[in-house]
Amino acid sequence: xxxxxxxxxxxxxxxxxxxxxxxxxxxxxxxxxxxxxxxxxxxxxxxxxxxxxxxxxxxxxxxxxxxxxxxxxxxxxxxxxxxxxxxxxxxxxxxxxxxxxxxxxxxxxxxxxxxxx
Numbered sequence: 001x002x003x004x005x006x007x008x009x010x011x012x013x014x015x016x017x018x019x020x021x022x023x024x025x026x027x028x029x030x031x032x033x034x035x036x037x038x039x040x041x042x043x044x045x046x047x048x049x050x051x052x053x054x055x056x057x058x059x060x061x062x063x064x065x066x067x068x069x070x071x072x073x074x075x076x077x078x079x080x081x082x083x084x085x086x087x088x089x090x091x092x093x094x095x096x097x098x099x100x101x102x103x104x105x106x107x108x109x110x111x112x113x114x115x116x117x
Contacts, residue, residue: 015057019090019101030090030101038064040078044095047073062090 014034021028027043038055042048049071056063062085066078075095083090083101090101 015062015085015090018104020104021099021101023100026097026099028099028101032062040064042094042099044097044099047071047095049073051078053078057085060085 016032016034019030019032025045027041029039029041031039032055033039036054036056038051038053040049040051042050049069051064051066051069051072053064053066053068055065061082064078064081064083066081069077073095081092083092086100088103092099092101
């Protein structure tokens with residue numbers, strides 16, 4: 001009973017944040033905002049595409065649904081496009097490859113001190 005109570009009190013992991021791919025020949029970034037919106041950019045070979053819209057999560061996948069998408073080349077626009085959750089990485093199957101988005105912690109803004117403090 002105590003275990004069930006502790007599990008119920010645990011917050012589910014937050015997937016909101018900034019992700020980037022560091023794979024050879026792939027430039028990709030994904031921003032998942034706390035309010036359920038996303039921004040996406042991919043440059044892969046001759047393909048350059050971008051999207052924005054809404055995201056959701058079910059525990060094993062993050063889903064992207066685009067409200068605007070540009071540059072998609074012979075592949076469908078994001079309509080509940082799954083990104084598999086793999087630890088702190090998100091995996092997107094696109095253009096016959098797996099794009100690995102790795103989460104990056106952005107530095108917090110430096111505290112501004114008044115001159116002379």
